[in-house]
Amino acid sequence: MSDQLPVIDLSGRDLPRLAALIGAACREIGFFYVVGHGVPQALIDQTFAQARWFFALDPAEKARVAIERVGNNRGYAALKSEALDPTRPADLKEAFNVGLELAADHPDLQAGVPFRGLNGWPADPAFRATLLAYFDQTQALGAWLHRAFACDLGLPPDHFEALIDRPMSTLRLLHYPPQPVEAEPGQIGAGEHTDYGNITLLMTDDVGGLQVRRRDGVWIEAPVVPGAYVVNIGDCLMRWTNDVYVSTPHRVVNASGRERFSIAYFLDPNPDALVAALPGTVAPGAQPNHPPVTAADYLAGRLDATYAHRRGGAAG
Numbered sequence: 001m002s003d004q005l006p007v008i009d010l011s012g013r014d015l016p017r018l019a020a021l022i023g024a025a026c027r028e029i030g031f032f033y034v035v036g037h038g039v040p041q042a043l044i045d046q047t048f049a050q051a052r053w054f055f056a057l058d059p060a061e062k063a064r065v066a067i068e069r070v071g072n073n074r075g076y077a078a079l080k081s082e083a084l085d086p087t088r089p090a091d092l093k094e095a096f097n098v099g100l101e102l103a104a105d106h107p108d109l110q111a112g113v114p115f116r117g118l119n120g121w122p123a124d125p126a127f128r129a130t131l132l133a134y135f136d137q138t139q140a141l142g143a144w145l146h147r148a149f150a151c152d153l154g155l156p157p158d159h160f161e162a163l164i165d166r167p168m169s170t171l172r173l174l175h176y177p178p179q180p181v182e183a184e185p186g187q188i189g190a191g192e193h194t195d196y197g198n199i200t201l202l203m204t205d206d207v208g209g210l211q212v213r214r215r216d217g218v219w220i221e222a223p224v225v226p227g228a229y230v231v232n233i234g235d236c237l238m239r240w241t242n243d244v245y246v247s248t249p250h251r252v253v254n255a256s257g258r259e260r261f262s263i264a265y266f267l268d269p270n271p272d273a274l275v276a277a278l279p280g281t282v283a284p285g286a287q288p289n290h291p292p293v294t295a296a297d298y299l300a301g302r303l304d305a306t307y308a309h310r311r312g313g314a315a316g
């Protein structure tokens, strides 16, 4: 079994050829890098610069956009407020989440569509503009990857298009302070977990620390590949493909002695997308592995299990 994750060059966007490479990675390990992805490096650099600016703000400023206040899984999640692996102490990371940006009078908000809500923004308009531009670029890249998935699965390339075009996606800035000496035993940057959505597009700085658990249980490093996105399959797409694609456990151990920044784009489908075994993924005569569920119900169930601030019927 390889101890390296595949690196796939998307330049030229040759769909049938790339779909085969991407599909193989999704079936075998559920993790791959993409280069030639078309997201401008300048925008990536600006987004990291904005992340550094935001996480350096006073605690009181960050608290103004706290996830508990903003709601709908948006805003600032403080250090040690989450445990991705509930059997371990809380994660040594802080985060800032952005969802699909809607006008205050958007009908989805009046209608109470799940996961629709207003983003909470710190005062600097450049922060908002940069993050929204980045959100759009990664959503577009993710949409193209879904064309490749469809092609690999024997479906029309646009199969997912209308199911992911008003997504519940979250753009998440992450900051991992250097692992402190007083960390509790077993406390790491991000505990072992699988992601919840369809795919995650992860950009990291040069610090490293992402680890991926191969299907034989062995942990391997996901080294920094400058400019590349780490793409991984989430549980929702695994379920949608009737477990043909695999979501793979991963974690972050920041043993570098330096602070670490990363930017994750979690691509979740539209709230009302029905996640039911895709045509061709169930063997003739067999039953699907999972009952159908809407993408919103599925995501809500997964987030509720991880985040204390959502428990007890709170709207956010």
Ligand SMILES: O=C(O)CCC(=O)C(=O)O
Residues within 6 Å of the ligand: 174, 190, 195, 202, 204, 210, 250, 251, 252, 262, 263, 264
């Ligand atoms: O920061 C990273 O490198 C990965 C974070 C991650 O896996 C997550 O937030 O789901």
Ligand SMILES: [Fe+2]
Residues within 6 Å of the ligand: 193, 194, 195, 200, 250
């Ligand atoms: Fe993750």
